[in-house]
Amino acid sequence: MTMLADLTDTLARAAKSALRQAIAPSLCACVVTYFAYYAIHGDRGLVAMKQIQGEIAQAETVLEQLKGERERMERRAQLLRGDNLDRDMLDERARSMLNLSNARDVVVTLPKLYDDETASEKPVKSAN
Secondary structure: OHHHHHHHHHHHHHHHHHHHHHHHHHHHHHHHHHHHHHHHHOOOOHHHHHHHHHHHHHHHHHHHHHHHHHHHHHHHHHHOOHHHOOHHHHHHHHHHHHOOOOOOOOOOOOOOOOOHHHHHOOOOOOOO
16 A cells, blocks of 8 residues: 555645646736736727727817818908908998898808807897
8 A cells, every 4th residue: 555655645746746836827827818908908908099099080180170160260350350351241240240131132042161050059039
């Protein structure tokens, strides 16, 4: 029986040695996997970076649209300034503000340059 006991003891020591040698690499692999996962799917990972880049692209598009609208409004406002007053622009603005028109006026409708959301912000006068 001593031979069987020696064999069992040797196998037990070999198993413990193999287990000790496998623990450190397994823990390191787990730590590397943890950080790799959060580098891709975390709050500041690659997926979040793509999403933020998409939001930035949308914001830049909106910014360009607003810059264009601001430039158009500044050009129209420049025509109404006292030192460079455009009579046609003044007449158009006065008629628009006072809701007046002449019976001989011809109204030409132009395509909208803005969304309905922007138009709904302006107050609508009732006919009452």
